[in-house]
Amino acid sequence: MRFRWSGAVAYDDQQARQRLQDYFEAIGYECLQGEPELLMQRGSFLRGLVSAAPRWIWTRILARTHPWGSQTLVDVEFQILQRGRTLQELDAELLVEEARQMVRYLQEGDADFEQLNRLNRRAVRSAWRATLLTLALVALLTAWLGMAILTAHAPYCFLAYLTGSIVGGLMTWFLLRFLARRRREGD
Numbered sequence: 001m002r003f004r005w006s007g008a009v010a011y012d013d014q015q016a017r018q019r020l021q022d023y024f025e026a027i028g029y030e031c032l033q034g035e036p037e038l039l040m041q042r043g044s045f046l047r048g049l050v051s052a053a054p055r056w057i058w059t060r061i062l063a064r065t066h067p068w069g070s071q072t073l074v075d076v077e078f079q080i081l082q083r084g085r086t087l088q089e090l091d092a093e094l095l096v097e098e099a100r101q102m103v104r105y106l107q108e109g110d111a112d113f114e115q116l117n118r119l120n121r122r123a124v125r126s127a128w129r130a131t132l133l134t135l136a137l138v139a140l141l142t143a144w145l146g147m148a149i150l151t152a153h154a155p156y157c158f159l160a161y162l163t164g165s166i167v168g169g170l171m172t173w174f175l176l177r178f179l180a181r182r183r184r185e186g187d
Helices: 012-025 043-048 089-108 113-153 155-186
Strands: 002-011 031-034 040-041 061-068 073-082
Touching: 002 089, 012 031, 012 040, 012 073, 012 089, 073 089, 089 113, 089 155, 113 155
Parallel strands: none
Antiparallel strands: 002 073, 031 040, 040 061, 061 073
């Protein structure tokens, strides 16, 4: 997926390129090429698949600047290279807000990086919530099916199965909380 922004700024070509590079580095991109076009990239294919954070989606920025009288024309192309991952609404909202803040940074010299971080955290929480709800539903359906099969084959083992299911569920819950906490501290 690609989307593009074009505009003009009231300063020279080199300063526009430097502002673009500073802004994109502040939100996690790394510079792959500085001349003649600014090429920056964030995330990777594998990290985009396993991470819930929209900032790890494999994205590339191609920015071109052209002097035009006393102004500079700026053309920025966003390329989302990630395959195998569905973009959620909050992921798209973050990418659009990053583009809005880029325009603000180019024109005014500042951007609301805290708002971008809040959007990223909100998207991560939403993805984890959906994952945990799915896991809980699968666990409940599995437990229900297991109890139905066990009760049909050996009615006297029902209490042992129920106790084992409760202990296994608690251990899984503690493990998922531990992993979520470690992931939150890592992002």
